[in-house]
Amino acid sequence: MLDKGKALYLKCAGCHGASAEKPALGKSLVIKGWSKEQIVSALEGYKNGTYGAVMKGVMKSQVSSMTKEDIEAVAEYISKF
Incomplete structure (x- = not known):
């Protein structure tokens, strides 16, 4: 699962940083240090439109x-940073 997560994260790294250390486009929370459960919840929320603020529209299209x-898979990978 980590290999798949790593491959998926390549799409995210441009905004979030190689180790999830940056606020995406200078506007989001830094996701490094988040648990797998927090990441899954956020990504599912972006997908169904129930989560997010400034980056809601951008992230909805990404997920x-x-x-x-x-x-x-990507949540498992990110949670290891």
Whole structure:
């Protein structure tokens, strides 16, 4: 699952940083240090429109095609930073 998560995270790294250390586009929370559960909750919320503030629209389009398995995999990967 970590290999899949790593591959999926490549799409995220441009904004969030190689180790999830940056606020995306200078506007979001830093996700480094978040638990897998926090990340899954945020990504699912972005996908269904129930989570997010300034970056809600951007993130909804980023996660719209992600499956539950994709979300679990990338969340597992990010939670290891």
